[in-house]
Amino acid sequence: MLAVVPAASVATGAAISQSACSESPGPQSANAGNVGPYKPNYFTADEWKFVQAAVDRLIPEDELGPGALKAGVPEYIDRQMDTPYGHGKLWYMQGPFHPDVPAELGFQMNLAPRDIYRLGVKACDEYCKKQYGGKAFADLSKEDQESLLGQMEHAKLSFDAVPARTFFSYLLNNTKEGFFADPIYGGNKGMVGWKMVGFPGARADFADWIDQPGVKYPYGPVSIDGRRG
Structure with a gap:
């Protein structure tokens, strides 16, 4: 069963991967044009x-808040593909590669994140067209989309070009990042992710509320570039 992340609880257990937020386009390039x-x-x-x-199924809009689409998560992911992270410049990318060893031994593929997305999307769409009468993933019902994502998550699908579970892992982690990263990186539009969990963002002083568990933070969040939510 797919671990769909309800918008109201998306922060729970959100493991943020080694993205390149610090290397991404700055405020001007993120907002220009x-x-x-x-x-x-x-x-x-x-x-x-x-x-x-896909991101719409991972963090769908519900009665308690907007989902990944309104938060601009697709834009965040697209921008990440043209950063050092997307090009695989943040870790060792020379062989030998041993993909069957434990994860504790580090990244073991000769594919950068942008390659994983390109190959993963193609493989998934090709699978869908064979199984669903020529329909690509985006044309399937939401129920079928969730079923396929769940199969990818639990390695019940096998792609030749890239492991389905690896592709899903990048997709899920980048989706959560885009929902909670500072808006200067393209996602978290309107600071919807921060507002949902009461995170103050880049405010200079919120120490008075650190030792008050359960007390709602009274001020809206602030982005790195000074925008207020």
Whole structure:
């Protein structure tokens, strides 16, 4: 069963991966030319449809808050693909590679995150078209999308180009990052993730509330660039 993350509880157990937020485009580039819908720089049109559909199932909008789409998570992921993180520059990427060894021995693939997305989306869409009468992942029902994501999560699907579970892991972690990262990186639009959990963001002083568990923080969050939520 897919571990869908309800918007109201998305922070619980959210393991943030080694993304390149500190290496991502700064506030100016993240906001420059922000007229109309965001146009992806890395993902193709079909890949973009997949990413939008997938993150919408991982953090769906519910009665307690907006989901990944309204938070701009797809934009965050697309921007990450053109950072040192996306290009695999933040860790050792030379062989030999031993993908069957325990995870404690570190990353063991010759694929950067951007490659994992490209190959993973293609493999998943090809599988869907074979199993669902020519339909790509984005064209399936929400129930079928969740079923497929669950199969990927639990390694019940097998892709030749990239392990399905590895692809899902990147997709899930990057989705959670995009929901909670500072808005200067493209996601967490309107600081919806921070507002949901009462996080103050980059406020200079919130020490008075640290030792008051259960007391709601009375002020809205602030982004690194000074924007207020």
